[in-house]
Amino acid sequence: SQTIHQWPATLVQPVGSPLSLECTVEGTSNPNLYWYRQAAGRGLQLLFYSVGIGQISSEVPQNLSASRPQDRQFILSSKKLLLSDSGFYLCAWSPGTPDNSPLHFGNGTRLTVT
Amino acid sequence: AQSVTQPDIHITVSEGASLELRCNYSYGATPYLFWYVQSPGQGLQLLLKYFSGDTLVQGIKGFEAEFKRSQSSFNLRKPSVHWSDAAEYFCAVVRSSKLTFGTGTRLQVTL
Numbered sequence: 001s002q003t004i005h006q007w008p009a010t011l012v013q014p015v016g017s018p019l020s021l022e023c024t025v026e027g028t029s030n031p032n033l034y035w036y037r038q039a040a041g042r043g044l045q046l047l048f049y050s051v052g053i054g055q056i057s058s059e060v061p062q063n064l065s066a067s068r069p070q071d072r073q074f075i076l077s078s079k080k081l082l083l084s085d086s087g088f089y090l091c092a093w094s095p096g097t098p099d100n101s102p103l104h105f106g107n108g109t110r111l112t113v114t
Numbered sequence: 115a116q117s118v119t120q121p122d123i124h125i126t127v128s129e130g131a132s133l134e135l136r137c138n139y140s141y142g143a144t145p146y147l148f149w150y151v152q153s154p155g156q157g158l159q160l161l162l163k164y165f166s167g168d169t170l171v172q173g174i175k176g177f178e179a180e181f182k183r184s185q186s187s188f189n190l191r192k193p194s195v196h197w198s199d200a201a202e203y204f205c206a207v208v209r210s211s212k213l214t215f216g217t218g219t220r221l222q223v224t225l
Contacts, residue, residue: 006157034213043204043217044158059212090157097211099146100165105157 002027006091006106014114019064019078021109023091026072031093033074034103035066038088050074086113118207120216128224129197135190135219137179137205146208147188149179152218153201161203164188175199197223 003026013019025031035047046059048066056066063082067075074091088110092103119138127133139145146165150158162173169181179190188205200223205216 044215046212046214049212092158098208098213099211102148102160102163103158103213104160105150107157108155110155 002093002104004091004093004104004106006089006109008109009107010110012112012114013081015083016080019076019081019085019111021076021089021091021111023074023076023106024072025093028072028093028095030071031095032097033068034092034094035074035076036090036092038090038108040087044090048076081113083113086111118205118214118216120203120205120219122219123217124220124222126222126224127195130194133190133192133195133199133221135203135205135221137188137190137216138186139188139205139207140186141207141209144183147179147181148206148208148213149173149177149188149190150204150206150215151175151201152204158204161190195221195223197225199223 006023032051034049036044037047038044048058050056050068053068064078088108090108091106094101094103117140121136148163149161151161152158161177162171162179164171164181172178177192179188181188200221202218202220204218206213
């Protein structure tokens with residue numbers, strides 16, 4: 001069966017520090033991968049998605065970037081964190097596009113920028 | 115532009131009572147619709163999905179949802195709520211191969 005792992009679960013970082021969140025999927029190949037952010041009291045905002053290695057689409061201009069160095073690895077990064085980057089970050093995967101296959105989510109990373 | 119609206123931010127029901135969570139979408143064509151549930155501090159779990167066919171779909175944990183094109187709605191229902199159903203519920207719609215979520219409804223269950 002397929003599983004998705006996200007780490008760390010919780011992170012507290014000072015303003016201006018770098019960020020690296022990692023997500024890996026097991027038990028499948030060539031998944032579509034997604035990063036969402038959930039801010040307090042708001043819905044989920046799609047940040048990035050990837051349909052293959054090195055293929056990243058950005059949905060919202062921001063302080064963050066994403067990379068997919070391997071087929072089942074998706075990394076969310078920042079060179080310098082802002083206070084507004086605080087939130088709950090969720091990685092997800094799907095076997096195909098959302099038009100024909102639902103997304104499966106990891107347990108998330110709670111990021112607090114101080 | 116397509117959007118998903120969940121009019122109720124917070125709902126409280128008694129254990130054993132019935133539940134209906136509202137979801138409205140704005141989209142010209144037949145949408146692909148989903149309901150997800152999120153327990154505190156956790157990721158999202160798929161409850162059910164509608165792609166086509168029967169407008170009443172059954173999901174996990176005793177939930178069901180009905181797609182009503184005339185009302186642009188996809189409301190989630192459960193006949194008898196359990197205390198473990200307390201969580202946040204998200205409706206979502208697909209357009210242009212991207213999944214867009216509503217702002218969620220937080221469900222509180224009283225004993």
